[in-house]
Amino acid sequence: MSLSTVQDGKVLNPRIVQKIFPLIEKGPMPIVHGIIVHQTKSPTAAATFNSYLQGNNGAHFLIEKDGTIYQTARIDRKTWHVGKLRARCLLELTCKPAKTWSPKLTHLQESQKSWPQRFPSNDDSIGIELVGEFLEPTKTYVVTTEQQNKSLKWLVKELQTTLYISATEIFRHPVASYKDLSEASTAVWQ
Amino acid sequence: MSGWQKVLKLVLCFTLLFLLTGAQASESEYRDVLSITDVVQNIVDPGNDPEICGNFRLSTKQLLYYFKNAREVLIGTYAHDLDYAPCHVTGKLMLKSGITAKWKIELSGRGSIDFDDGRYMFLDCERCVTRR
Numbered sequence: 001m002s003l004s005t006v007q008d009g010k011v012l013n014p015r016i017v018q019k020i021f022p023l024i025e026k027g028p029m030p031i032v033h034g035i036i037v038h039q040t041k042s043p044t045a046a047a048t049f050n051s052y053l054q055g056n057n058g059a060h061f062l063i064e065k066d067g068t069i070y071q072t073a074r075i076d077r078k079t080w081h082v083g084k085l086r087a088r089c090l091l092e093l094t095c096k097p098a099k100t101w102s103p104k105l106t107h108l109q110e111s112q113k114s115w116p117q118r119f120p121s122n123d124d125s126i127g128i129e130l131v132g133e134f135l136e137p138t139k140t141y142v143v144t145t146e147q148q149n150k151s152l153k154w155l156v157k158e159l160q161t162t163l164y165i166s167a168t169e170i171f172r173h174p175v176a177s178y179k180d181l182s183e184a185s186t187a188v189w190q
Numbered sequence: 191m192s193g194w195q196k197v198l199k200l201v202l203c204f205t206l207l208f209l210l211t212g213a214q215a216s217e218s219e220y221r222d223v224l225s226i227t228d229v230v231q232n233i234v235d236p237g238n239d240p241e242i243c244g245n246f247r248l249s250t251k252q253l254l255y256y257f258k259n260a261r262e263v264l265i266g267t268y269a270h271d272l273d274y275a276p277c278h279v280t281g282k283l284m285l286k287s288g289i290t291a292k293w294k295i296e297l298s299g300r301g302s303i304d305f306d307d308g309r310y311m312f313l314d315c316e317r318c319v320t321r322r
Contacts (some may be wrong), residue, residue: 040270041264041265041266041269041270042269062265066244084273096239097239097241097242099244100244101242101243101244101246101277101297103273103298111280134265134266134268134269135268136265136310137304137310139302141269174274178272178273178274178275178298179270179273180269180270180274181235183269
C-alpha cells in the first residue's frame with residue numbers, strides 16, 4: 001500500500017524532496033502508462049538542476065548518489081525525457097526491422113501508434129533520472145550506487161501503486177529510445 | 191585613453207590572438223590523418239538482426255572525410271544526446287604527427303577516437319556516413 005499522497009501532481013512523502021522546475025514541464029499529461037529509467041551525463045545533481053533552470057529536457061524525478069530523491073516535475077505534466085522511440089514490435093519479435101536505418105522515420109511511425117503497441121513516450125510516461133556520469137576510457141555510464149538502487153526500487157513501487165502502472169511498462173532508456181546501451185544498465189528496481 | 195592603457199590593450203589583444211591561434215593549431219593536429227588501418231566493417235551489436243543496418247560499410251574516402259569534417263562534441267553530448275546505432279565500423283589511424291589511435295564510428299554518425307597520448311575525441315556527423 002502506498003503511503004504517499006498526490007497533490008497538484010506532487011508526490012508528497014517524507015522520502016521525496018520537492019524541487020519542481022516549471023520550465024521543464026511541457027503541458028498536461030492526463031494519463032501515465034509507464035516509467036523510463038535514465039542516467040544523467042553530469043556527475044552532480046547541481047549540474048542537472050542548472051540545466052533544468054534553462055528549461056531544457058528533463059525528467060520527473062532525480063535520484064542522487066546518496067539515494068536522496070528529488071521530484072523535479074509534477075507527475076501530471078509531460079517532460080521531454082524519452083527522445084525518438086524505438087519500435088516496440090522489434091523487442092517483442094512481432095515485426096522485422098525496416099530495410100533502411102532511420103530513427104526519425106521509426107519515431108514518426110511509432111508516435112502514430114497507441115500504447116501499448118508503442119513504448120511509453122513523453123506523452124504518457126514518468127522519467128526517473130539517476131545521477132550518473134559517462135566515463136571516457138570505457139565509454140560507459142558509471143555503475144549506479146546501492147543507495148540509488150534502493151531509492152529507485154522504493155520510488156518505482158510507490159509510483160506503480162499510486163498510478164496503477166504495470167511492472168511490464170518500466171524500461172531502461174536505451175530499450176525505448178536510441179540511447180547508449182550502458183545508460184541505466186546497472187539500475188535495479190525489482 | 192592614456193598611452194600606457196593603449197599599450198596594455200595591444201598586449202592583451204596579441205596575447206589573446208596567440209592563445210587562440212595556438213589552440214587551433216593543436217586542435218587541427220588531431221584531424222590530420224596520415225593513414226587508416228585495421229578497418230573492420232559492419233559490426234552488429236549482439237541481440238540485433240544482422241540485417242538491421244543493411245551492411246554498414248565506410249570507404250577510406252568516407253573515413254578521411256569523417257575525421258576531417260565531423261563536429262567535435264562534449265562527452266556528455268556523445269553519451270546522452272546523440273543517437274546510438276547497433277552497427278559500427280572500427281579501426282586504427284595514424285596522424286601526420288605520428289600519434290596513433292583506435293576509433294569507432296556508428297551508423298548514426300556518432301564516433302569516438304582514443305589517441306595513444308591519452309586524449310579522447312568524441313565526434314558527430316550523420317551526413318559523413320551516409321554520403322558516397
